[in-house]
Amino acid sequence: MACASLLPSAASSFHGQVLAPAAPPSVRLPWGSQRSRGAAVSVRASDGIVLVEKSEAEKVHRLKATYLEKIIPLLKEEFSYTNIHQVPKIEKIVVNCGMGDAAQNAKGLEAAMNDMALITGQRPVKTRARASLATFKIREGQPLGIAVTLRGNIMYSFLDRLINLGFPRTRDFQGVNPNSFDGHGNYSVGIRDQSVFPEIRFDALGKPKGMDVCITTTAKTDQEGQRLLALMGMPFREGGGPAVVQRKKKLKAHHFDSKSKGRSRR
Incomplete structure (x- = not known):
């Protein structure tokens, strides 16, 4: 899939659908659904920025x-x-x-x-x-x-x-x-x-x-x-x-019991 890029648009605000008869078949929505040539492509824009994609020649990131x-x-x-x-x-x-x-x-x-x-x-x-x-x-x-x-x-x-x-x-x-x-x-x-x-x-x-x-x-x-x-x-x-990760050995309960017994004997 081609990498998405941001390109400036002349329209300051736009919403709806546009017909794209000359759009290449590689045009995709942001989540990757394929659109055939001549189909209606949903485009959203705000502040003069439109999310489009690069051509197949520039598809290698x-x-x-x-x-x-x-x-x-x-x-x-x-x-x-x-x-x-x-x-x-x-x-x-x-x-x-x-x-x-x-x-x-x-x-x-x-x-x-x-x-x-x-x-x-x-x-x-x-x-x-x-x-x-x-x-x-x-x-x-x-x-x-x-x-x-x-x-x-x-x-x-x-x-x-x-x-x-x-x-x-x-x-x-x-x-x-x-x-x-x-x-x-x-x-x-x-x-x-x-x-x-x-x-x-x-x-x-x-x-x-x-x-x-x-x-x-x-x-x-x-x-x-x-x-x-x-x-x-x-x-x-x-x-x-x-x-350099050092795994600490986990001591079981009987280890602590043996130490406490040894101290009590002393």
């Missing part, structure tokens, strides 16, 4: 081009890969947002879906409960939040805006945690406030909502996954990383 031209040779030399297919790459990015009142607040759920569609460029889906839990008053099939899975150029576009726009606009940002890998090269990071993205209007935002971002890679180890994301610009916090 700059972050993906950097990965193909610069990152692959560096990783191949650093980790001594014998085959280019051994070089890790980003497979998909899953963005999800949990809402405890999703079942009772239908308008809030729809507003959250629209906000995530603006942030990611793809329409999210509702996540539902797989089983009923009486403790939390949850029924099977009840909506619990929203989620979206990004692949291809739209994935690189979201990651580029997250690194270069989202993180720098975060208050008191000192880097992301380098220890948030799962042991298989996949990385997860949480965003406390969606208003760090410029697509979200701060005055129209109600209760601040956060979201979780899970980056799935083909790396076999956390070191390879961290190096891949670091070369792409992920601002990891200094003084940590998968190589």
Whole structure:
């Protein structure tokens, strides 16, 4: 899918539908639905800005081009890969947002879906409960939040805006945690406030909502996954990383009982 861009428009305010007989077949809505040539395309504009997309000739995102031209040779030399297919790459990015009142607040759920569609460029889906839990008053099939899975150029576009726009606009940002890998090269990071993205209007935002971002890679180890994301610009916090994580041994209850008995004997 082509990467979306913002182009100035002569119309200051516009709403409705326009016929686009000369539009190329690659024109898509922000969440990726295909429009055939000659069909009516819904366009929304405000303040002279219209969301359109680039042509097929410019469909390769700059972050993906950097990965193909610069990152692959560096990783191949650093980790001594014998085959280019051994070089890790980003497979998909899953963005999800949990809402405890999703079942009772239908308008809030729809507003959250629209906000995530603006942030990611793809329409999210509702996540539902797989089983009923009486403790939390949850029924099977009840909506619990929203989620979206990004692949291809739209994935690189979201990651580029997250690194270069989202993180720098975060208050008191000192880097992301380098220890948030799962042991298989996949990385997860949480965003406390969606208003760090410029697509979200701060005055129209109600209760601040956060979201979780899970980056799935083909790396076999956390070191390879961290190096891949670091070369792409992920601002990891200094003084940590998968190589220096020390797991503390958990002491069971009988360990404390034996120590207390030894002290009482003395």
